[in-house]
Amino acid sequence: xxxxxxxxxxEFYAGLRxxxxxxxxxxxxxxxxxxxxxxxxxxxxxxxxxxAPDGRLVNQQESARIYGDAPASLVGAGRG
Amino acid sequence: MPCxxxxxxxxxxxxELRALIERCERLGVPDSLFPRILARVPDYARALLRAxxxxxxxxxxxxxxKEIIRVQLARRAADPYFAGLRSAKAMADGLDEAxxxxxxxxYERSPRFSEAxxxxxxxxxxxxxxxASVDAAFYAGMKQHYSEAQIMELGAFIxxxxxxxxxxxxxxxxxxxxxxxxx
Numbered sequence: 001x002x003x004x005x006x007x008x009x010x011e012f013y014a015g016l017r018x019x020x021x022x023x024x025x026x027x028x029x030x031x032x033x034x035x036x037x038x039x040x041x042x043x044x045x046x047x048x049x050x051x052a053p054d055g056r057l058v059n060q061q062e063s064a065r066i067y068g069d070a071p072a073s074l075v076g077a078g079r080g
Numbered sequence: 081m082p083c084x085x086x087x088x089x090x091x092x093x094x095x096e097l098r099a100l101i102e103r104c105e106r107l108g109v110p111d112s113l114f115p116r117i118l119a120r121v122p123d124y125a126r127a128l129l130r131a132x133x134x135x136x137x138x139x140x141x142x143x144x145x146k147e148i149i150r151v152q153l154a155r156r157a158a159d160p161y162f163a164g165l166r167s168a169k170a171m172a173d174g175l176d177e178a179x180x181x182x183x184x185x186x187y188e189r190s191p192r193f194s195e196a197x198x199x200x201x202x203x204x205x206x207x208x209x210x211x212a213s214v215d216a217a218f219y220a221g222m223k224q225h226y227s228e229a230q231i232m233e234l235g236a237f238i239x240x241x242x243x244x245x246x247x248x249x250x251x252x253x254x255x256x257x258x259x260x261x262x263x
Contacts, residue, residue: 001246001247005157005158005246005250005253009253010253010255023120023121026118029084029247029250029251030121030247032243033243034243037240037244037246038236038239038243040208044215044218044235045219
């Protein structure tokens with residue numbers, strides 16, 4: 001849904017129905033759609049973690065200095 | 081019929097959900113089809129429909145501008161269902177198809193839109209086309225025309241509606257457009 005929505009069609013849904021009820025598929029689909037929309041929005045806002053690695057509460061400026069431009073939380077997101 | 085069949089109206093017995101669906105039908109966005117699919121998960125349906133209605137039809141950013149943005153996003157998501165819907169409230173307030181078409185096309189050069197409206201259209205346009213361009217400088221530009229509350233209102237509206245459009249697009253993939261139209 002996030003990278004190739006054209007691939008998620010009737011055949012794909014038929015495959016999902018082998019394992020999930022219609023209600024579960026709607027639950028998954030709306031959850032994914034919600035996260036797809038909001039994570040991109042949040043990404044533009046440049047949030048940084050509220051806590052330093054040692055557990056201290058830090059402001060956004062200090063957090064940006066600690067975590068830099070490539071947060072470890074994005075490793076494995078296919079973004080290099 | 082979409083890939084997940086909507087519940088029949090008579091199968092939806094939760095009064096709060098029925099009221100939300102009636103409100104959707106009155107606004108026209110969404111009509112009852114998407115809500116009746118969501119109704120398979122009533123807790124989700126109540127929360128999502130309430131958020132969709134509030135973010136679109138309430139708040140402090142012009143509803144007609146949001147309607148143009150919503151159609152622009154639906155076209156970007158290649159979702160014929162949401163792209164084909166129109167807000168009855170926006171149309172009653174004077175929005176027309178020419179303005180929607182202009183907002184989905186080269187709005188940057190269009191004399192129809194104020195600088196503030198172009199920033200909002202650009203925000204939606206770039207959010208999913210090129211999110212890296214929506215950076216601190218971009219937000220500084222938006223703040224020349226909108227309060228931070230209005231920017232959050234727009235951002236949340238864009239994120240929620242785009243996310244639901246992508247989901248609905250997958251439900252309608254390979255399905256004739258007439259099967260997802262209630263008109």
